Amino acid sequence: MTSAFDAATAVRPTGPSSYAVVIDPTWSIGGVPNGGYTLALLTRAALAGAGHPDPLVVSGHFTRPASFGPAEVRVESLKSGRRTSTVRASLYQDDKLRLEALISAGTLPEPADEPSPVTYTGRPRPAMPGPDECAANDKGLFEVALLGVVEERIDPATVPFSRVDGEIGPRPTGEPTVRGWLRLADGADPDPLFLTLAVDAMPPTVFNLGSFGWAPTVELTVVLRGRPAPGWLALEAGTHLVSGGWFDEEVALWDSAGHLVAQSRQLAIAGAG
Amino acid sequence: MTSAFDAATAVRPTGPSSYAVVIDPTWSIGGVPNGGYTLALLTRAALAGAGHPDPLVVSGHFTRPASFGPAEVRVESLKSGRRTSTVRASLYQDDKLRLEALISAGTLPEPADEPSPVTYTGRPRPAMPGPDECAANDKGLFEVALLGVVEERIDPATVPFSRVDGEIGPRPTGEPTVRGWLRLADGADPDPLFLTLAVDAMPPTVFNLGSFGWAPTVELTVVLRGRPAPGWLALEAGTHLVSGGWFDEEVALWDSAGHLVAQSRQLAIAGAG
Numbered sequence: 388m389t390s391a392f393d394a395a396t397a398v399r400p401t402g403p404s405s406y407a408v409v410i411d412p413t414w415s416i417g418g419v420p421n422g423g424y425t426l427a428l429l430t431r432a433a434l435a436g437a438g439h440p441d442p443l444v445v446s447g448h449f450t451r452p453a454s455f456g457p458a459e460v461r462v463e464s465l466k467s468g469r470r471t472s473t474v475r476a477s478l479y480q481d482d483k484l485r486l487e488a489l490i491s492a493g494t495l496p497e498p499a500d501e502p503s504p505v506t507y508t509g510r511p512r513p514a515m516p517g518p519d520e521c522a523a524n525d526k527g528l529f530e531v532a533l534l535g536v537v538e539e540r541i542d543p544a545t546v547p548f549s550r551v552d553g554e555i556g557p558r559p560t561g562e563p564t565v566r567g568w569l570r571l572a573d574g575a576d577p578d579p580l581f582l583t584l585a586v587d588a589m590p591p592t593v594f595n596l597g598s599f600g601w602a603p604t605v606e607l608t609v610v611l612r613g614r615p616a617p618g619w620l621a622l623e624a625g626t627h628l629v630s631g632g633w634f635d636e637e638v639a640l641w642d643s644a645g646h647l648v649a650q651s652r653q654l655a656i657a658g659a660g
Numbered sequence: 661m662t663s664a665f666d667a668a669t670a671v672r673p674t675g676p677s678s679y680a681v682v683i684d685p686t687w688s689i690g691g692v693p694n695g696g697y698t699l700a701l702l703t704r705a706a707l708a709g710a711g712h713p714d715p716l717v718v719s720g721h722f723t724r725p726a727s728f729g730p731a732e733v734r735v736e737s738l739k740s741g742r743r744t745s746t747v748r749a750s751l752y753q754d755d756k757l758r759l760e761a762l763i764s765a766g767t768l769p770e771p772a773d774e775p776s777p778v779t780y781t782g783r784p785r786p787a788m789p790g791p792d793e794c795a796a797n798d799k800g801l802f803e804v805a806l807l808g809v810v811e812e813r814i815d816p817a818t819v820p821f822s823r824v825d826g827e828i829g830p831r832p833t834g835e836p837t838v839r840g841w842l843r844l845a846d847g848a849d850p851d852p853l854f855l856t857l858a859v860d861a862m863p864p865t866v867f868n869l870g871s872f873g874w875a876p877t878v879e880l881t882v883v884l885r886g887r888p889a890p891g892w893l894a895l896e897a898g899t900h901l902v903s904g905g906w907f908d909e910e911v912a913l914w915d916s917a918g919h920l921v922a923q924s925r926q927l928a929i930a931g932a933g
Contacts, residue, residue: 444878
């Protein structure tokens with residue numbers, strides 16, 4: 388059975404270097420396709436001919452908002468090596484570039500692999516309540532269709548919302564940190580491609596500073612570190628600086644076995660309306 | 661007077677979307693052009709026609725080693741907006757792509773700017789001895805020509821080397837952290853372009869894990885956060901995970917006034933020989 392995520396990121400070759408895709412309105416926040424979702428779409432197309440199974444690093448620059456419906460992904464192989472390949476992927480609608488990404492691919496380590504000569508683990512999964520002790524993030528301040536396909540739980544200490552009589556309202560904590568858990572709602576196991584979406588699926592950290600406006604992404608780079616074990620992903624998002632209207636959001640993801648599986652940083656615009 | 665850095669990153673237009681550059685052997689480590697230096701070269705070319713003064717995010721994927729001498733940078737404008745522009749820049753030698761980068765440009769905040777409605781500073785400059793109390797990094801384990809043009813001081817607690825009778829040898833601390841200070845040796849003030857080089861100029865963090873081999877970069881993204889004040893830059897580099905032969909290196913830079921001016925992450929190969 389095809390998972391909802393696999394169906395929403397399906398790519399159909401239409402030529403030696405182009406793919407037809409459909410941007411699914413379910414994977415959206417506030418009526419706009421989720422940036423991590425469109426990045427996953429591009430990555431799927433890039434991997435189709437990369438010669439390596441996994442994304443290692445995906446760097447996407449968002450040039451114009453994408454719309455729901457058909458789109459074209461154009462790919463170009465930049466390097467095809469023994470250990471890594473690099474592909475450029477570009478998302479077009481109406482012949483206008485919406486998102487361009489550079490994707491380096493390779494083979495991610497698996498927990499069962501022999502340790503390399505040098506190994507180091509310096510960022511353990513943060514202490515937080517388990518998924519069942521966390522608050523369900525099932526309704527946003529505005530329409531978040533994504534929450535129908537991605538199940539989210541937020542550490543109560545970092546929830547930027549209040550709930551009164553079932554109505555949701557702003558309640559920033561004052562600290563730009565969000566911790567929680569997420570998984571695909573249909574029970575499908577996470578794969579590296581889902582990680583590129585997952586880093587961008589939670590409420591923005593700046594909600595907790597009271598900046599509840601639209602927070603469009605300028606750039607998002609995701610570094611993949613391992614194939615995730617089945618089950619919940621743990622997420623920690625933080626921000627180091629909000630200045631001149633720009634903010635960084637840094638995310639780390641751990642799989643259910645506690646392994647660090649992805650790291651990301653994005654630069655976004657705070658409170659763009 | 662032109663600084664050594666400006667001279668080494670000069671770009672000469674040779675057409676509407678191409679520039680001639682020369683990769684200067686001085687800006688190298690172990691006989692190979694420094695990755696941050698080649699990224700600065702591409703960024704200089706990208707900014708020439710970007711319509712915005714500053715790099716905001718530079719994401720470079722390193723496809724093949726570059727050589728010293730003449731090279732060509734091809735640029736393509738991907739977006740030209742009011743607030744940001746995006747340019748693709750590609751470095752060619754012998755018609756082979758060596759490095760491709762996506763560069764989003766805009767206007768960086770300056771210390772004198774009015775604060776934005778939402779501001780937050782969550783990562784102060786780390787406590788460490790001042791430049792004069794730090795160890796001069798003026799000689800590497802292998803030939804580091806870069807140290808002739810970039811002056812480096814390393815916090816003694818994080819120096820991966822020993823010095824006996826003037827001879828330098830390995831002495832890893834066991835923690836993949838490097839802190840220190842750096843500036844241009846000719847006294848030129850740092851600019852945002854120099855920050856894209858500076859994040860990649862110190863000894864790799866994995867030296868402190870005993871991995872002294874070559875550490876080629878797969879990808880390096882630099883997020884610029886402010887125009888730096890004149891004087892020393894403070895640097896902190898750390899690593900969260902070394903696994904399967906891959907490691908991340910995360911760097912933050914502060915200017916002499918203590919403002920966070922750049923954040924970067926790279927994925928690199930540990931001990932590639």
